[in-house]
Amino acid sequence: MEAKADPNAELLELARRVGTEAGALAARLRAEGVEVAASKSSTEDIVTFADREVEAFMRRSLAEARPNDGFFGEESTDVASPGTSGLTWVVDPIDGTVNYLYGIPAYNVSVAVVEGDADPATWHALAGCVVNPAVGEVFTASDARGAYLGSTRLRVNDPIDLSQALVATGFAYSSEVRAKQGLVIAALLGQVRDIRRIGAAALDLCYVAAGRYDAYFERGLNPWDHAAGALIAAEAGARVHGFGGAPAGRDFTLAAEPVLAARLEPIIRSLFDDAGL
Numbered sequence: 001m002e003a004k005a006d007p008n009a010e011l012l013e014l015a016r017r018v019g020t021e022a023g024a025l026a027a028r029l030r031a032e033g034v035e036v037a038a039s040k041s042s043t044e045d046i047v048t049f050a051d052r053e054v055e056a057f058m059r060r061s062l063a064e065a066r067p068n069d070g071f072f073g074e075e076s077t078d079v080a081s082p083g084t085s086g087l088t089w090v091v092d093p094i095d096g097t098v099n100y101l102y103g104i105p106a107y108n109v110s111v112a113v114v115e116g117d118a119d120p121a122t123w124h125a126l127a128g129c130v131v132n133p134a135v136g137e138v139f140t141a142s143d144a145r146g147a148y149l150g151s152t153r154l155r156v157n158d159p160i161d162l163s164q165a166l167v168a169t170g171f172a173y174s175s176e177v178r179a180k181q182g183l184v185i186a187a188l189l190g191q192v193r194d195i196r197r198i199g200a201a202a203l204d205l206c207y208v209a210a211g212r213y214d215a216y217f218e219r220g221l222n223p224w225d226h227a228a229g230a231l232i233a234a235e236a237g238a239r240v241h242g243f244g245g246a247p248a249g250r251d252f253t254l255a256a257e258p259v260l261a262a263r264l265e266p267i268i269r270s271l272f273d274d275a276g277l
Contacts, residue, residue: 008142012127015111018061023109023133026054051075054093062089072118074224088118090227096200105134110202112227120249128228130202139206147209147235154209154236159259165214168196168204183275205229208255209236215256
């Protein structure tokens with residue numbers, strides 16, 4: 001029996017093309033030297049001129065290919081630009097900007113297309129691509145068609161005991177919030193194999209998909225931080241959600257093999273409560 005064609009194949013190919021071209025641009029700009037353009041929520045939360053140039057390139061490329069789609073990017077606006085097609089492109093030109101600034105090879109370009117508005121609570125992700133140009137890795141996924149690293153299909157790790165789980169997380173830019181998050185990590189460390197923090201949410205989600213982590217959690221993610229990565233993790237078999245089965249988003253995001261996710265969620269929620277988060 002002949003396999004059915006992927007209805008999102010063209011969207012995925014566009015996400016891959018724009019993501020890889022934007023990644024190449026980001027890498028070239030990094031080699032030329034990085035200059036901080038501004039700070040956002042705090043002095044630690046920086047924007048480089050490269051962030052702005054890469055996002056402008058992505059916006060132009062997507063508009064040329066699909067002029068009727070909406071657009072929501074981290075650097076260009078706080079409000080999504082609506083389209084008339086019912087689809088919205090959600091992009092992060094450089095996720096892991098501090099890594100990018102310091103030359104740490106753990107930053108990425110993230111591009112996803114969703115059905116509906118740029119709201120994780122209501123959108124339906126159709127295709128996504130996360131590119132780490134520093135190491136040449138391209139992660140992709142489309143709805144109900146699986147997740148891939150290059151041409152290799154991805155699958156989350158098999159169920160394991162919590163004590164053997166390698167768990168990743170991220171921290172807020174606010175020093176006050178980070179201090180409370182440190183309390184959570186201190187309490188969790190004795191219950192799991194170890195903790196990792198690389199500072200790029202989309203890569204964290206892709207690493208769950210690739211089996212490099214067993215789980216990842218974070219609070220405070222914006223739509224562009226997880227639009228593509230969450231789809232890739234979910235298509236690799238992860239359960240990706242917020243507290244109480246809510247959609248992943250700013251309040252909370254957890255990605256893990258489903259049995260491990262069910263074990264971790266109440267523990268993390270209790271630790272958050274204890275820390276005043």
